[in-house]
Amino acid sequence: MLAPTLKRLRAASRLTLQQLSERSGVSVSTLSKIENGQLSPTYEKIAALASGLGVEVGELFGQVPKPTPLGRRSVTRAGGGAVHETDQYRYEAVNADLPGKRFVPLVTTIKARSIQQFGELSRHDGEEFIYVLDGEVTVHSDYYTPLTLSKGDSCYFDSAMGHACISGGEEDARVLWVCSHSSLA
Amino acid sequence: MLAPTLKRLRAASRLTLQQLSERSGVSVSTLSKIENGQLSPTYEKIAALASGLGVEVGELFGQVPKPTPLGRRSVTRAGGGAVHETDQYRYEAVNADLPGKRFVPLVTTIKARSIQQFGELSRHDGEEFIYVLDGEVTVHSDYYTPLTLSKGDSCYFDSAMGHACISGGEEDARVLWVCSHSSLA
DNA sequence: TACAAAATTTTCGTATAAGAAAAATTTTCG
DNA sequence: CGAAAATTTTTCTTATACGAAAATTTTGTA
Numbered sequence: 001m002l003a004p005t006l007k008r009l010r011a012a013s014r015l016t017l018q019q020l021s022e023r024s025g026v027s028v029s030t031l032s033k034i035e036n037g038q039l040s041p042t043y044e045k046i047a048a049l050a051s052g053l054g055v056e057v058g059e060l061f062g063q064v065p066k067p068t069p070l071g072r073r074s075v076t077r078a079g080g081g082a083v084h085e086t087d088q089y090r091y092e093a094v095n096a097d098l099p100g101k102r103f104v105p106l107v108t109t110i111k112a113r114s115i116q117q118f119g120e121l122s123r124h125d126g127e128e129f130i131y132v133l134d135g136e137v138t139v140h141s142d143y144y145t146p147l148t149l150s151k152g153d154s155c156y157f158d159s160a161m162g163h164a165c166i167s168g169g170e171e172d173a174r175v176l177w178v179c180s181h182s183s184l185a
Numbered sequence: 186m187l188a189p190t191l192k193r194l195r196a197a198s199r200l201t202l203q204q205l206s207e208r209s210g211v212s213v214s215t216l217s218k219i220e221n222g223q224l225s226p227t228y229e230k231i232a233a234l235a236s237g238l239g240v241e242v243g244e245l246f247g248q249v250p251k252p253t254p255l256g257r258r259s260v261t262r263a264g265g266g267a268v269h270e271t272d273q274y275r276y277e278a279v280n281a282d283l284p285g286k287r288f289v290p291l292v293t294t295i296k297a298r299s300i301q302q303f304g305e306l307s308r309h310d311g312e313e314f315i316y317v318l319d320g321e322v323t324v325h326s327d328y329y330t331p332l333t334l335s336k337g338d339s340c341y342f343d344s345a346m347g348h349a350c351i352s353g354g355e356e357d358a359r360v361l362w363v364c365s366h367s368s369l370a
Numbered sequence: 371t372a373c374a375a376a377a378t379t380t381t382c383g384t385a386t387a388a389g390a391a392a393a394a395t396t397t398t399c400g
Numbered sequence: 401c402g403a404a405a406a407t408t409t410t411t412c413t414t415a416t417a418c419g420a421a422a423a424t425t426t427t428g429t430a
Contacts, residue, residue, distance in 0.1 A: 017409095028390095074341045075334070075339070078338050180288055201376080221379080226418095227387075
């Protein structure tokens with residue numbers, strides 16, 4: 001359904017057919033016909049239209065651009081997050097009441113004491129960041145030798161690379177863990 | 186340049202023209218002509234092609250799908266980040282050596298002591314997360330009354346909403362600040 | 371090499387996209 | 401309201417997209 005999409009986008013930009021014609025290089029008559037569903041534009045015209053409208057071509061094919069909700073905010077007090085526990089980690093998902101975030105912050109306690117506790121290293125889409133709040137953390141990952149991080153140290157890495165964290169010191173380490181969402185919508 | 190793009194995508198899927206024709210509903214002869222640049226397909230054919238190939242239409246228009254670099258990692262020791270300072274904040278960009286991250290972590294010292302120090306509130310695309318490391322922070326923003334956060338508290342919000350942080354207690358507060366990138370590439 | 375099968379390109383008739391200009395419609399403003 | 405201007409739609413001609421089938425090229429196998 002290109003016709004209504006184009007109508008909507010042109011209206012949103014407050015352009016006349018004449019103006020859009022100038023910006024895109026597509027003739028006024030052709031634009032009119034497209035908007036009335038009387039004509040199916042070719043590749044060049046579609047590319048020109050997207051360019052003239054300043055949108056991604058995907059938008060003309062009904063793909064939503066970015067579902068950015070506006071003005072959301074969420075507060076979590078210390079220790080007030082939703083706890084989720086595995087053998088290796090104790091996650092406290094802060095600001096969990098906000099769905100669809102672009103990245104996910106987790107206050108995490110690292111229970112694991114040895115790499116043996118991990119079967120296979122974790123691997124998934126996205127990127128991660130770790131900031132050490134307390135204690136000592138050793139990061140094991142593909143391609144790198146184990147890395148020890150102390151309070152205030154941080155590490156950013158690609159999640160597709162196998163990874164695992166273990167506590168190094170006397171007591172369980174605590175880190176602020178941030179994960180990006182997977183790439184595809 | 187649709188022709189080489191289509192050739193590449195079809196080769197990647199190991200499909201013959203016949204097979205792609207069956208999957209997409211576009212005739213073999215038309216496919217051949219498109220791949221040889223002898224013909225500019227219409228809207229319907231383009232949509233059908235993307236569907237048959239299992240790719241986003243944007244790919245047919247030369248947009249890269251997802252440039253996910255694999256296996257990157259960066260380490261920053263406490264206090265070892267790149268410092269950037271404004272009147273209100275002192276940013277320490279950790280893991281700054283890694284370009285193109287999906288979100289940006291900043292260890293930030295909040296120097297501002299009053300909302301008057303901010304002219305206009307900050308407003309930009311994206312989302313942000315603040316985790317208080319030390320001290321007390323008051324978050325001012327559109328739509329909400331000022332919010333005071335103590336050590337261990339966190340807040341996640343939409344960056345398009347005007348926002349500003351000031352230190353509340355005796356000494357400058359320190360927070361771990363995470364910003365998502367702007368939506369469009 | 372020969373030969374058949376598969377894959378691709380070309381041919382050709384029909385349908386339709388493209389744009390210029392005319393016609394119709396809507397908007398603006400006295 | 402009514403005329404002029406702006407905007408959109410229609411008309412008409414040319415160029416080109418589309419698919420079926422034929423022609424050609426490539427691939428696989430003996």
